[in-house]
Amino acid sequence: MRAGPCAAAATAVLLLAGCGGSQNALAPKSHQAADIASLFWWMMGAAWIGLAVVVALLVVAWKRRARGAAAGGHDSKAGERAGWYVVVGAGIALPIAVIAALFVISDIFVIRTTQAPAASATRLTVQVVGHQWWWEIRYPGTRAVTANELHIPVRTPVRVDVQTADVIHSFWVPALNRKVDAIPGRTNAIELEADAVGSYRGQCAEFCGLQHAHMAMEVIADPPARFRAWLAGQERPAQPPATAGARRGADLFTSGACQSCHTIRGTSAAGTTGPDLTHVATRRTLAANTIPNDPPHLRSWITDSQEVKPGNDMPNLDLSDAQLDALVTYLDNLR
Amino acid sequence: MDVAARPALPRRNGPTAALLGMAVLVASEATLFAAMIGTYYYLRFETAVWPPRGVPEPKWVVPVILVAVLVCSSVPMELGSRAAQQGRLAAARSFFLVALVLQAGYFAYEVHDFADQLRETPIDRNAYTSVYYTLLGADHAHVFVGILFVVWLLGKLAFGLTPYRVNAARVITWYWHFVNLLTIVVLATLLSARA
Amino acid sequence: MAVVAPPRPAAERREARLELAWRGRPGLLGWLTTTDHKRIGLLYFWTTLVFFGAGGVEALLMRTQLERPNNDVVSPSTYDQLFSMHGITMIFFFIIPMTTGAFGNYLLPLMIGARDMAFPRMNALSFWIFLASGIFIYISLFMGMAPDAGWFDYVPLASRAYSPGSNIDFYCLGIIFNGIASTLTAGQFIVTIFTSRAPGMSLNRMPLFCFAFLAASFGLLFALPVLTVDTVFLFLDRNIGTHFFDVAHGGSAVLWQHLFWFFGHPEVYILIVPAFGIATEIIPAFTQRRMQAFPLVAIAELLVVFIGFGVWAHHMFAVGMPTVTMVFFAAASAMVVIPSTIQVFAWCWTMVIGGGRFRTPLLFIVGFVFMFVTGGLTGIMFVAIPFDQQVTDTYFIVAHFHYIIFGAAVFPIFGGMYYWFPKVTGKLYFELPGQISFWTIFVGTNLLFFPMHIVGLLGMPRRQYTYPDGLGWGAYNLAETIGGFLTAAGIVLLLGNLLVSWFRGEEAGPDPWHGPTLEWSTGSPPPEYNFAVIPKVSSAYANWDHEDREEDRRRLEQGVLVLDEGNRQVAVTPVDGHLSEIVDMPHGSPWPILLALALSLVFTMLVIERYGAAAIMGVLCLLALVGWHSHEPAEETA
């Protein structure tokens, strides 16, 4: 019988040991995630007990092995009445009680706390649009458009409207809340409310094709003031290139292939296939959390994005080193 | 008459395997159509205007009359099957022939009409046309299979009556009762778009 | 009246005549045209084993790829095909055909005291169609065009716009094709169970194994058509431009999910119910006790499938359905638990009071109970909607269903392989290697699947061909991979053991386990006619009713219900099993395989989009059917 609890403890340790990453559903950073996590710990405790009961029965059976097994014992009626009690009691009554409790707690109470707020019930609403394989992020009511990096003010409920531009994706930030799918033709919503300043990793959870594995994002919770500053920055059009190199980069971008897919507000580049690059240099990562955002990686991304993220919708572009330098300096200055 | 065939045996007091087999087939076919009709209503309630603009409402006068005709074929089928069981070969043949004429007539017109409708509103117009033609087409397909059955049966009966063929007659008659019921349900579903 | 019993030789003479009447054609031709349920069962067995091997190798490839972060053993597109084919293979080409096709075909007629299925030729047909569909879908893999959108193949990812290749066309057609075979088998079982039982075997005297297969068959019968409709819609959307799932034209992407899971959830119970049936045979055999709470267990087996039809949307809790809808389906999923718990405690209690012999088959059943409870308990956790929405589409789900599929559906299959091995081959397997194989597989699977719970909670989504470093997933994935290979080793040991025992094992005799049901009352391997006399049955554990078996011997000598002129068997009334009539069975026919051949031509033409040619091949099918019915067995004497 004691097997259950201590085994439970053992797994608990295992789990905590695994708490390295920032995508951990059991290291909640919001009241919603916290409720779900504690719901889980309770269920797991109960489950170990249920399992222990069954294992105990199996052990008893093994201890009594090779007793009645003599051929012909099959006519004895011994233990049958008790059998009915066990099956009806433990097999019907007990589970009904247990499950009823579970059902009421989780699907009547906990479910409320994780529910999405009504439209415009929160002060801030963010619009997230899934693309193969990156996240477009807009702040309705402002001109701010960015990608793969969702900034929110800390300790403030935020409604996230989740949509898709192509196939089904699923928006999921385990440390903050449950997940919700992005379904064609629909808008699903969910609430994010980070308890602490910090960055929380999220990842697309519904299989969406070749690069489903590289469709991650960061949710960054800032103090309200810093958030407002950031938003104001994102609203501004791109600052014009300062240096000669940057200027050459800008020309390349707006004349070459890039502008057919990318938008840089304040320039003639207005493509919509790829992420908005107006303030790309302010982002921490590139290509939906696949590589860090620094000149060398940016460079490698532009020349062979197909090696970095095989099958993604941006083609490898063969450019001379000079052109590359120009582009990179330009993009790297888009703050 | 199995007493006549095998005096030694007790008269059968359960359904034949063949009949149960047909019941099973009918059950799975019914599920098939249930799923399609479910789809029809699911799509309907996802869409504001039904049928969507630019798509004509389904015609009803002629189809209803035709289906009535088709359903009538259940009578000669049943009579034919009864006659077969009583060993009246000639009667059985003529009843099934009558049924076949009704069924083939219905089918011929419907196919022709189906083609016409496709010409004026193609299937790839929208979700409504998709489910409309698919459901209707599936029903026609079942009628066609039924016709093949009857043709085959008549072919067999041309060479006389055996217990095996009597059994076949019963089973095929069952199938037809089912198809006729099905056709009514399908038509009702499609016409519900007018309501 | 007082008939003077004829001398002993009479019995032998009758057996000889049966021998003659039921002997199949020799050689390959015999196998191609056979309608003997035992041979068909074996054909199913070997074929599904090969598919199991394929699915397993695909799995091991996935495990190798996932063994460390940022690994690149296989390309993304290969990985997508691997997990899709793995899921499709294991579910449609391994478990279903292994349980219904192999175990059901071989054992069911033996357990109900019949000489063959109700429609022997249709039985053969379903096997050949199954084989053809398997080859059909595997050809796509070798052409690098295998289905790659997962086993539930969500649209719009699976639509032309996002999947231009033929991959998904293979999926649609392969599934439909395979569905025909399963439907035939299901209907086959239902009719056989209702008409071909030995006189006296009223439904309440039917072995639990048969109840389980009855439940599975009804499940298939009502679930598969919905999947067929779904895949037909998808095929039309992709190939003739309909818009069932296309939002832009009034279709709905969620419609696909509803139709799929309306099939998909019953399917998972269809996978497990036969395993229940196997457990309810092995436990009585090794404890020498009747199953406790027999009626409850029988009802539970039927009920689990029935309720299973009302829970499908619990696979869709994240698509954003109204809360009331979700709560309804959560409640239904909670209810579906009860039949399972009933059975778990019935099994356990029977073992407790029985004090059984823990030989390999029973060991596998013990392992099965353990794994089933573990997987079932995580299943219940999904009833908590918020928790499900947290872990859905993560490895926590993968852990749940592998515990319950591998642990609860495959373990009994392994146990059954050992248990019925003496019956099928007439040899005893080797016990020690058997037990070793059990422990290897048991440890292997737990090492393989338990850590998946943890990585799931640590945020690892399923279906990713690789994962980054630094999220704390690496160690667990490595453990899983090791467990995977350990499992594989155990399985190879198991198969090796049986293979060797087949040639070197000692003679088993007709009834080595003192088994409870009728298959043990006849020879090992059973003669082609199964039973020399249609057995007398007066309880669900017929082989334990010695006086009835004595009665059989007397009947054989007196020639009562021996039916030794031609291939004949009895038909009974569906419920109370009164003798209804004597029917002649067809015996051996080339038409099933020919029809299956024509049908596979149809599907081949469809996948290469030659619709005219497909129609012509369809006509071939009709001709085959006419030929099939040209010969009229004197059966069905109306």
Ligand code: HEA
């Ligand atoms: C053999 C197949 C099988 C079986 C039998 C089950 C059994 C159950 N399954 Fe599972 N399930 C799958 C195969 C199966 N499942 C598969 C393949 C998927 C994933 C599909 C995919 O996404 O690819 C899935 C996914 C799945 C989901 C969707 C998860 C998600 O995607 O978000 C859910 C949600 O409710 C669920 C629930 C259940 C429940 C409640 C049971 C119950 O029937 C379990 C009942 C059993 C028990 C409860 C054990 C007995 C326990 C005791 C005796 C102890 C005492 C118990 C108590 C006191 C409660 N399953």
Ligand code: HEA
């Ligand atoms: C019956 C069902 C079944 C079974 C038995 C298994 C068995 C295994 N499965 Fe799974 N699995 C599924 C059904 C099953 N699976 C389903 C439905 C999915 C979801 C797919 C999807 O997402 O679409 C899935 C998904 C799935 C994933 C997730 C992929 C992903 O999401 O990215 C993984 C990853 O590790 C995995 C691994 C395994 C492993 C290692 C085994 C091992 O236990 C396999 C062990 C078996 C062998 C190694 C074969 C040994 C046999 C032989 C050697 C016979 C030799 C042949 C002859 C002698 C002729 N499976």
Ligand code: CUA
């Ligand atoms: Cu987007 Cu997975």
Ligand SMILES: [Cu+2]
């Ligand atoms: Cu389910």
